[in-house]
Amino acid sequence: xxxxxxxxxxxxxxxxxxxxxxxxxxxxxxxxxxxxxxxxxxxxxxxxxxxxxxxxxxxxxxxxxxxxxxxxxxxxxxxxxxxxxxxxxxxxxxxxxxxxxxxxxxxxxxxxxxxxxxxxxxxxxxxxxxxxxxxxxxxxxxxxxxxxxxxxxxxx
Numbered sequence: 709x710x711x712x713x714x715x716x717x718x719x720x721x722x723x724x725x726x727x728x729x730x731x732x733x734x735x736x737x738x739x740x741x742x743x744x745x746x747x748x749x750x751x752x753x754x755x756x757x758x759x760x761x762x763x764x765x766x767x768x769x770x771x772x773x774x775x776x777x778x779x780x781x782x783x784x785x786x787x788x789x790x791x792x793x794x795x796x797x798x799x800x801x802x803x804x805x806x807x808x809x810x811x812x813x814x815x816x817x818x819x820x821x822x823x824x825x826x827x828x829x830x831x832x833x834x835x836x837x838x839x840x841x842x843x844x845x846x847x848x849x850x851x852x853x854x855x856x857x858x859x860x861x862x863x864x
Contacts (some may be wrong), residue, residue, distance in 0.1 A: 756805040
């Protein structure tokens with residue numbers, strides 16, 4: 709799994725709390741654990757932007773559909789047993805993360821495969837720390853010398 713711009717990854721145990729929209733979830737995560745004392749230090753309510761995707765805005769019908777699909781998919785899993793692999797934050801304070809369901813399904817991959825989001829790439833923000841998502845443009849089709857783009861009414 710490749711994280712944006714080669715960022716160092718941190719993987720942690722998580723509990724899914726809520727879904728904001730088609731590309732943002734709230735999770736409680738275990739920041740550290742002690743095997744000796746059998747305790748865990750939890751961070752409550754951290755916001756995560758699903759890595760590599762952008763879903764439509766909630767103010768649109770497509771945005772509502774995207775969020776509903778993600779909620780329905782997540783409802784098929786128990787709240788415990790999630791994994792979050794994260795690196796940097798975006799300009800809105802969300803951590804960009806690969807969110808993995810208990811059965812190993814990557815939510816970003818699922819959203820892309822089902823047409824609820826589009827792929828994005830990342831660039832560093834001006835502060836050099838946060839990442840900004842940009843639409844990933846499809847590759848241009850290969851040049852075909854047999855195609856004629858001239859206007860049929862053009863005598864030249």
